Amino acid sequence: MPLKRKILELKKRKEEILQGGGEQAIAKQQAMGKLTARERVIALLDEDSFNEYDLFVEHEARDFGMETKILHGDGVVIGTGTIYGAPVAVFAQDFTVAGGSLGLMHARKITKIMDYALRMRIPLIGINDSGGARIQEGVNSLAGYGEIFFRNTLASGVIPQISVILGPCAGGAVYSPALTDFVFTVDNISKMFITGPEVIKTVLGEEISMEELGGARVHAEITGNAHFYAESEMECFEQIKKLITYIPWNNTKKARRFEPKDPKPEYNIEEIVPGDPKQPYDVRDVIKAISDDSDFFEIHEYWAANIVVGFGRINGDTVGFVANQPLVLAGVLDVDSSDKAARFIRYCNAFSIPLVTLVDLPGYLPGVDQEHAGVIRHGAKVLYAYSEASVPKMTVIIRKAYGGGYIAMNSRHLRADFVFAWPGAEIAVMGPEGAANIIFRKEIMEAEDPDKMRRLKVKEYKQKFANPYVAAARGYIDTVIEPYETRKLLIHALEVSVNKVSDRPWKKHGIPPF
Amino acid sequence: MIKKIKGETGKTNVKEKVNIADNPMFRHMIIEGTKYRTLTTRKNELRTKWVAPQLKELKSFIPGTIIKVSVKPGDRVEPGDLLLVFEAMKMMNQVLSPFPGVIKEVFVKEGDRVPKGTVLIDYE
Numbered sequence: 001m002p003l004k005r006k007i008l009e010l011k012k013r014k015e016e017i018l019q020g021g022g023e024q025a026i027a028k029q030q031a032m033g034k035l036t037a038r039e040r041v042i043a044l045l046d047e048d049s050f051n052e053y054d055l056f057v058e059h060e061a062r063d064f065g066m067e068t069k070i071l072h073g074d075g076v077v078i079g080t081g082t083i084y085g086a087p088v089a090v091f092a093q094d095f096t097v098a099g100g101s102l103g104l105m106h107a108r109k110i111t112k113i114m115d116y117a118l119r120m121r122i123p124l125i126g127i128n129d130s131g132g133a134r135i136q137e138g139v140n141s142l143a144g145y146g147e148i149f150f151r152n153t154l155a156s157g158v159i160p161q162i163s164v165i166l167g168p169c170a171g172g173a174v175y176s177p178a179l180t181d182f183v184f185t186v187d188n189i190s191k192m193f194i195t196g197p198e199v200i201k202t203v204l205g206e207e208i209s210m211e212e213l214g215g216a217r218v219h220a221e222i223t224g225n226a227h228f229y230a231e232s233e234m235e236c237f238e239q240i241k242k243l244i245t246y247i248p249w250n251n252t253k254k255a256r257r258f259e260p261k262d263p264k265p266e267y268n269i270e271e272i273v274p275g276d277p278k279q280p281y282d283v284r285d286v287i288k289a290i291s292d293d294s295d296f297f298e299i300h301e302y303w304a305a306n307i308v309v310g311f312g313r314i315n316g317d318t319v320g321f322v323a324n325q326p327l328v329l330a331g332v333l334d335v336d337s338s339d340k341a342a343r344f345i346r347y348c349n350a351f352s353i354p355l356v357t358l359v360d361l362p363g364y365l366p367g368v369d370q371e372h373a374g375v376i377r378h379g380a381k382v383l384y385a386y387s388e389a390s391v392p393k394m395t396v397i398i399r400k401a402y403g404g405g406y407i408a409m410n411s412r413h414l415r416a417d418f419v420f421a422w423p424g425a426e427i428a429v430m431g432p433e434g435a436a437n438i439i440f441r442k443e444i445m446e447a448e449d450p451d452k453m454r455r456l457k458v459k460e461y462k463q464k465f466a467n468p469y470v471a472a473a474r475g476y477i478d479t480v481i482e483p484y485e486t487r488k489l490l491i492h493a494l495e496v497s498v499n500k501v502s503d504r505p506w507k508k509h510g511i512p513p514f
Numbered sequence: 515m516i517k518k519i520k521g522e523t524g525k526t527n528v529k530e531k532v533n534i535a536d537n538p539m540f541r542h543m544i545i546e547g548t549k550y551r552t553l554t555t556r557k558n559e560l561r562t563k564w565v566a567p568q569l570k571e572l573k574s575f576i577p578g579t580i581i582k583v584s585v586k587p588g589d590r591v592e593p594g595d596l597l598l599v600f601e602a603m604k605m606m607n608q609v610l611s612p613f614p615g616v617i618k619e620v621f622v623k624e625g626d627r628v629p630k631g632t633v634l635i636d637y638e
Binding site: 203204205206221222277278279280281282304305306326327328329330331332336362363364365366367368369372402403430431432433434437 | 534540543545546547548549550551552553554555556557558561562564577578579627629
């Protein structure tokens with residue numbers, strides 16, 4: 001047989017496999033407002049950069065009629081490509097083939113590309129769209145999940161791992177995204193849960209839709225399982241591409257450097273923050289007044305909005321911003337915001353991204369539910385993460401830094417490299433009102449006009465302690481600066497910290513308050 | 515400048531630049547004696563008030579189905595006496611009396627499906 005005919009045969013084979021689950025299944029996928037697996041990969045990657053592998057893989061299941069079934073590619077597409085020139089490894093489950101169900105060969109394809117990503121030290125992106133385990137393949141399917149979870153853990157902190165939920169992702173399958181660094185969701189398309197509406201209805205008689213139980217909004221706003229929320233698949237792909245520009249390929253590389261740009265003039269750092277510490281403002285405006293081109297890429301935008309985390313650039317290099325948000329819940333630390341901040345700090349540390357912390361918080365959220373939800377254990381994560389981080393750590397105290405919150409927010413005592421404070425900073429054990437009530441309880445009680453005495457004592461306390469100079473006198477902050485100097489000083493601090501060494505005792509690993 | 519999640523009335527997240535000066539969505543929140551002006555979140559709105567546990571109420575600790583009810587109001591029970599058989603997560607749980615007492619009321623009957631935290635039996 002001449003080569004030409006063999007090439008024709010190859011083309012024919014490929015063409016058939018590339019149809020996935022066939023016209024009907026594809027039409028169904030489209031009716032749900034979803035792209036097919038290959039369309040997704042192509043939309044995500046640079047033009048013509050995708051190379052698919054294991055196209056010809058076939059399953060070996062012999063039970064329950066599986067021996068007669070042909071499942072093209074065994075329901076998953078794997079390959080490599082580039083995003084803005086950066087190499088990435090990708091898998092995308094194909095819902096049109098047996099509902100994207102995970103059988104032995106399907107899992108082997110995924111683990112193969114995971115091994116490849118880890119060996120080549122390049123980011124891994126997984127697109128999840130699957131009905132779950134392929135029940136006909138029994139324990140082989142469970143083994144497949146286990147092999148994926150193990151690799152997720154092995155690769156964690158070595159290469160960036162991104163999960164994209166573009167369909168159902170239920171039961172054990174959700175643990176792979178949960179083990180990865182960033183989870184992307186799309187409204188009306190993403191569905192994640194451990195036990196679905198069917199089971200809940202049978203056991204409890206409660207009726208709930210998939211969307212209300214584990215849709216994109218639920219995970220973006222209530223659970224925090226999703227880091228990103230988009231209204232369409234295309235918007236989601238743009239978010240992923242943008243993320244890739246901020247992070248390094250692996251934990252030995254630095255993130256790509258961009259041309260430095262000044263912040264936009266509409267973000268005037270001198271005018272954003274009200275003088276009265278009780279008045280709110282959007283701390284993201286402060287970040288934008290500091291970052292290159294006023295660019296800020298927020299993570300977990302809708303969840304625990306009382307703390308803001310995300311990437312920006314300062315003088316061309318990626319930094320991770322962590323900032324209390326006085327606009328929401330007065331910027332308190334609580335269970336969720338502690339989890340959110342601690343995780344982000346650990347991500348930045350793992351991938352050598354310097355941390356910039358902006359402090360303005362009144363303390364911790366009061367409430368029985370918070371205490372019973374373990375705010376002690378969760379709050380401790382922030383202390384742990386900051387103390388553990390060995391990347392350059394800069395802190396700017398904007399206004400309030402009271403009590404435990406002051407310590408937790410990357411204070412000198414947790415080994416911040418640079419601590420700057422604005423002139424309006426109040427660094428104290430608690431706010432003036434609370435403190436005056438305790439210190440001067442007797443004077444206030446015994447006064448003829450207690451309210452007047454209280455106001456007087458609050459003022460006295462304010463003058464004495466509600467300023468940055470007491471902390472500066474002990475060297476707990478390095479210098480008090482005018483707001484406009486913030487960016488200049490941060491640029492300098494980053495330059496000075498390039499060769500930072502951080503000696504730590506040898507350990508297998510610490511025991512963070514998980 | 516906060517983006518709004520589609521369809522949500524916008525507790526935290528408003529697309530337009532929020533006018534901080536006189537926005538009715540702002541609340542007061544007291545932290546350590548100081549009153550702050552701030553927005554709230556959907557999750558914060560969903561917080562429930564804590565109530566002291568009623569020691570004489572026997573509640574379901576897991577969702578499940580009542581298979582058998584072995585006591586009726588007025589029965590005197592000793593610790594370890596069988597009260598209910600309660601199926602949950604494919605297990606037949608024998609619910610035994612944790613202390614001696616007299617049954618005041620039984621709120622469930624055989625075949626009932628109950629969610630977690632439902633009061634099943636009340637003691638005198």
